[in-house]
Amino acid sequence: MTEASTRPAFGEGDATLQAVGGMEGLTKLVHNFYRIMAETSDYRPLFEMHPQPIDTSIDKLVLFLHGWMGGERMYAKKYGQIALPRAHAHLQVNDKERLMWLNCMSDAIRDLGYPEELRAYLVSAFSVPAGRIQQVSQATHGQGSE
Template identity: 60%
Template structure:
């Protein structure tokens, strides 16, 4: 008899499947960056990115695919990654961290993802965002 209980987020690729697989993830990331570009409160964050936003989108989709339990596309395409080191050249404070998380929440809302997925995903995304902020703070406090 098949188990009809849905997988729990964070187990296997359940989180990736909850966002709609790679197709849903691509849509989420494209929506995220569109909101970031077109919303005045998030625009400073968008301006921190390289002008080739398509590459940025692909890198985030590739990273999140593996992070959500799917195929580790980032390492296949771009090699190893250390998120904090990849962002260490940027000044990332609590303000930028909050903007990033709020922009992702807005994208999840716009695409009508379930409240339970948002309640799981946003706190999980806060961890890498905080590590990026910590490394930025350490790097930039040395140069002051």
């Protein structure tokens, strides 16, 4: 068996967390995500939806993703339980914002040189909660999908 065939698949245990480089790699990814969001005009409206300074948003995303990727559930220990759609219900999220978030994360993953199969897996996996956040936002704000 090759090393690749003996590694757990993304989404199993903490395989995804390990694939991004553990806590250190995840922290680097999230910082890169917010840097790209702040510096890229196409993503800047998304950045401006976040409370400033951005440090708490960065911390929350790192801790949430650590558990979401199979690691210790650190977010709940620091911030309490979270339901992503409810936590984002105050925001108006339509197709544009959902795709902006997913594309920005895709760019952040690609920018750090992660393998294409990891980028594809993560963007696909992130699309599920992003879609749910959009559904709740549209139900809350009564907006269309433009």
